[in-house]
Amino acid sequence: MASKARKAPRFSRDVAELFGALRSLVDPYRPELHYMRGPGPKWRAKHAPVTPADTVSVPTLAHAKG
Numbered sequence: 001m002a003s004k005a006r007k008a009p010r011f012s013r014d015v016a017e018l019f020g021a022l023r024s025l026v027d028p029y030r031p032e033l034h035y036m037r038g039p040g041p042k043w044r045a046k047h048a049p050v051t052p053a054d055t056v057s058v059p060t061l062a063h064a065k066g
Contacts, residue, residue: 039047
């Protein structure tokens, strides 16, 4: 009787593992397809620091005495 009590949890664990394996075979979600390696070129263009060549130089105005 004690051996049956020990086999029952093992059997239920094996059944749970079997269902988990079967579920993973038909699960449509595959995280490796959604893995992002980092920011892309659009993000880099938006967050790029402004360089002096990109700016338009505006002459400074001097205060006139008057």
